Amino acid sequence: MPKISIIIRSYNEEQHIGRLLHGLEMQNMRDFEIILVDSGSTDSTVPIAERYGVQIVRIPKAEFSFGRALNLGCAVAKGEFLLFASAHVYPLRRDWLERIIAPFEDSSIAISYGRQVGNEVTRFSEHEVFKSWFPAQSVRHQAHNFCNNANCAVRRSLWEQQHYDETLTGLEDLAWAKGVRTRGGQIAYVAEAVIAHVHQETWSRVRNRYRREAIALRTIEPVIRFSFVDFLSLTVRNVASDMKTAAQMGRLRHEAAGIVLFRLNQFLGTWLGHRDPDNADAELRSRFYYPTTYRRDHNLQSSLDIDYRQTGDKPTR
16 A cells, blocks of 8 residues: 555647656656546646556536536545645655655644745746745644645545535635644645645636635635625735735846736635625635735734634634
8 A cells, every 4th residue: 555645637639748747757756556546637737747657537528517626536545644736736856755755754734735836937926926835944843724635635434524615617726724623633834845836727728717716705605795896906016015925026027917917816806705794704805816916014903804703713724
């Protein structure tokens, strides 16, 4: 039995899958198996994976959901730990596998997830998102539910007790983490377990990605609200923050149009997915939406006028 089962979800990833699989071949740790859950690729994704000796699990495109694909991969996995990686990521260190499973030496750790950064084709604002969501400092016992299945490992024994939600349009990792934490499991963030995450999306795909994640988030955290005013104000704030950073780097002229288009589609998609929910979660909004400079300089509780007594609890992220 391998120590780690690496589960990769794919659909037409021939441009990227080889780089990930080559990165796995270069790892110091070799005690792993690789399972590719493919949802009907029509390009060379599957043949490339087969050349690396990867086990292929197929799911019809019409039956795909993020949670269902993961559950299919987990069901055939033999490893003590299940490691999830997007097909369009690749490790930046030879000790990636060792680093990401190291926290499991603590028996309370249920989830260990690593840092994500962009590469040379990543849009400027996406780099800023990665910096906001995945800081350079590790956290041994994280105090909120956030994790990300593009670079994440869990105990197989816990997945056997709680499968991934197959009905969600995204954020199945957040829902699973929330359930595990309610039973006492802990989350570790390992900044040293770093991968490059390559998004090469059209603007409509950026918008749809954030829209489906917002739809899922409303199911997971029903108290969250994201209004049209939020869409406008957060677009302006994040564009301004990105423009300032780009100017400091001497890249404003080259990046300005892309910054506006990325942030516009990010928050338009978020607004479309958050139609008419109730209340808000300030800490979670801060992590996903607000630029780093705004989070540092403002007291979000007072600025958003949140009364936690109305929601019954403090934010979970």
